[in-house]
Amino acid sequence: MNKREIRIVTMIVRELTLFFMMHGHKSVRMETFHEENATVFSVTVKQLDAQLIDKIRKKIDRDRDMEIETYGWELVGDIDSKSELEILGHLIDEMHVKSDAGKTHLTFVRKNRYKERKTPRF
Amino acid sequence: MPINLPEFLKRRMLMPVIFIILFSMSFVTGSLSDLFSGYVEILRSPSVLISDYLRIGGFSATMFNVSTILLINILMLSRLKMKMSGPMFAGIFTIAGFSFFGKNIFNTIPIYIGIYLYARMQKLEFRSFMIVVLFSTGISPIVSFLIFGGPWPLYVGIPLGTLVGILTGFVLPALAAHTTRFHKGYNLYNIGFAMGILSMFYSAILTAFRIDFMVGGPTSEAFHSELQLLTLLMSLTFIAAAFIIDGRVLKNYLPLTRSTGRLVSDFIRDYGRAPTMLNVGIMGLMSLLVLFILNIEINGPVMGGILTVMGFGAFGKHPKNAAPVMLGALVGALLSPAYSLDEVGMAIAILFVTAVSPIAGRYGFFVGVFAGFLHIIITPLTYLFQGGFDLYNNGFAAGFVAALMIPFLEALKKDEIEEA
Numbered sequence: 001m002n003k004r005e006i007r008i009v010t011m012i013v014r015e016l017t018l019f020f021m022m023h024g025h026k027s028v029r030m031e032t033f034h035e036e037n038a039t040v041f042s043v044t045v046k047q048l049d050a051q052l053i054d055k056i057r058k059k060i061d062r063d064r065d066m067e068i069e070t071y072g073w074e075l076v077g078d079i080d081s082k083s084e085l086e087i088l089g090h091l092i093d094e095m096h097v098k099s100d101a102g103k104t105h106l107t108f109v110r111k112n113r114y115k116e117r118k119t120p121r122f
Numbered sequence: 123m124p125i126n127l128p129e130f131l132k133r134r135m136l137m138p139v140i141f142i143i144l145f146s147m148s149f150v151t152g153s154l155s156d157l158f159s160g161y162v163e164i165l166r167s168p169s170v171l172i173s174d175y176l177r178i179g180g181f182s183a184t185m186f187n188v189s190t191i192l193l194i195n196i197l198m199l200s201r202l203k204m205k206m207s208g209p210m211f212a213g214i215f216t217i218a219g220f221s222f223f224g225k226n227i228f229n230t231i232p233i234y235i236g237i238y239l240y241a242r243m244q245k246l247e248f249r250s251f252m253i254v255v256l257f258s259t260g261i262s263p264i265v266s267f268l269i270f271g272g273p274w275p276l277y278v279g280i281p282l283g284t285l286v287g288i289l290t291g292f293v294l295p296a297l298a299a300h301t302t303r304f305h306k307g308y309n310l311y312n313i314g315f316a317m318g319i320l321s322m323f324y325s326a327i328l329t330a331f332r333i334d335f336m337v338g339g340p341t342s343e344a345f346h347s348e349l350q351l352l353t354l355l356m357s358l359t360f361i362a363a364a365f366i367i368d369g370r371v372l373k374n375y376l377p378l379t380r381s382t383g384r385l386v387s388d389f390i391r392d393y394g395r396a397p398t399m400l401n402v403g404i405m406g407l408m409s410l411l412v413l414f415i416l417n418i419e420i421n422g423p424v425m426g427g428i429l430t431v432m433g434f435g436a437f438g439k440h441p442k443n444a445a446p447v448m449l450g451a452l453v454g455a456l457l458s459p460a461y462s463l464d465e466v467g468m469a470i471a472i473l474f475v476t477a478v479s480p481i482a483g484r485y486g487f488f489v490g491v492f493a494g495f496l497h498i499i500i501t502p503l504t505y506l507f508q509g510g511f512d513l514y515n516n517g518f519a520a521g522f523v524a525a526l527m528i529p530f531l532e533a534l535k536k537d538e539i540e541e542a
Binding site: 062065066067068069070071072073074075078084086087090 | 204207209210246247249250251252253254295298299300302303306307384385386387388391392
């Protein structure tokens with residue numbers, strides 16, 4: 001993972017944390033897994049109502065947009081209101097939701113679309 | 123094979139239709155020899171703010187310049203298999219608009235090459251930088267000036283201008299991504315702000331070497347009626363197309379007008395093509411109405427403003443967030459004894475003030491009016507500061523307005539946070 005990708009990943013973590021805390025969640029558990037082909041963000045919060053899940057899905061579960069990513073990624077993690085997640089939607093490929101035992105588990109997948117720079121050999 | 127009219131209108135958001143209208147106008151409004159000689163004058167112009175191509179090259183040559191630049195960029199998007207998103211639409215319209223006063227085929231290519239080289243260095247696809255590519259040419263006058271405006275011969279000017287253009291394109295993508303944080307996405311002409319910083323340095327270097335670069339000239343209002351008719355025709359075409367595509371477009375249009383418009387708002391993606399086309403048409407009519415009420419005649423720069431406002435009808439602007447900032451700008455222009463709407467810079471700022479529309483979209487009518495007021499009084503100063511190589515001077519000004527207001531407004535704004 002290059003430095004730019006690390007920065008994008010940390011900004012996504014920040015944006016998701018900000019979003020759930022702005023919606024009043026006091027406990028937000030988040031893990032990130034960097035795999036060869038994708039970075040996976042796993043978020044666990046208190047059970048979300050169906051309306052909020054729909055809202056998140058509407059904003060995030062859409063096609064990834066590389067042009068907006070290269071232009072607007074520095075705005076990620078800087079949401080001003082409870083309803084803003086649009087830019088994040090341009091950076092995430094997939095979203096999955098599962099609910100059990102009073103908790104909601106959300107999984108966001110960001111596929112690796114950048115070519116890794118190979119370390120030069122001397 | 124029968125033509126599916128709604129599908130034809132939706133595809134590429136009427137861009138081919140707009141191209142055909144503009145291209146035809148370049149041939150029916152003057153002789154071929156006038157067109158050719160005027161076009162050569164446009165290509166040879168230093169193009170620094172404010173260089174009205176209607177005055178420099180005449181109507182037919184300007185329309186030829188606008189339509190060919192439009193065609194090249196439409197073909198580039200097609201070749202790269204880009205979908206017509208809100209930012210792409212805004213970029214194409216902005217390019218067309220500024221081809222009335224500063225952009226031509228000669229001064230835009232080196233900047234594109236610079237961005238291409240940056241993409242290669244970053245090992246990213248060139249198409250990923252297409253938003254920056256489309257808006258990057260706002261700084262193209264630096265290329266023209268160094269080639270045709272400097273006190274050196276062409277054999278020095280051509281390599282110098284080309285090299286500086288390539289370097290400019292090379293640094294712009296990183297700078298443009300970074301400047302979004304300065305104004306937190308509340309300046310829709312973000313790349314104009316990034317280019318203002320570069321322009322400031324270019325003008326500082328030229329000033330240090332005593333090179334005069336304030337070479338802009340008067341504008342031409344001789345083609346006011348033609349341009350008014352053209353804007354009306356384009357606006358009504360967009361509105362008609364929106365209703366043909368979706369008979370219930372009005373119902374779907376209302377949610378669009380509730381958007382703050384903050385970067386990066388892609389109206390085509392978020393609300394669909396028909397509501398966006400309706401918005402584009404309405405923004406065009408709104409621009410015409412404002413100019414009519416204020417008795418401002420359309421010249422090259424004003425036409426650039428109209429097309430930019432229409433283009434951003436797909437990328438953050440709508441009547442609800444644009445009207446307050448336009449009103450604020452008008453109040454500022456009328457109250458100030460130092461400025462007048464007779465000055466072309468002030469006249470175009472009434473349209474370009476809509477760069478700060480997201481401030482009204484997020485914080486409401488009165489804050490929007492104040493943002494517009496601040497914008498119009500800072501615009502003449504930013505022009506002096508950046509020297510005129512950044513055609514998007516209003517984007518440079520809007521960045522400062524947003525950077526001043528947003529931290530304070532955020533501190534005041536209370537978002538209700540309910541315990542989950």
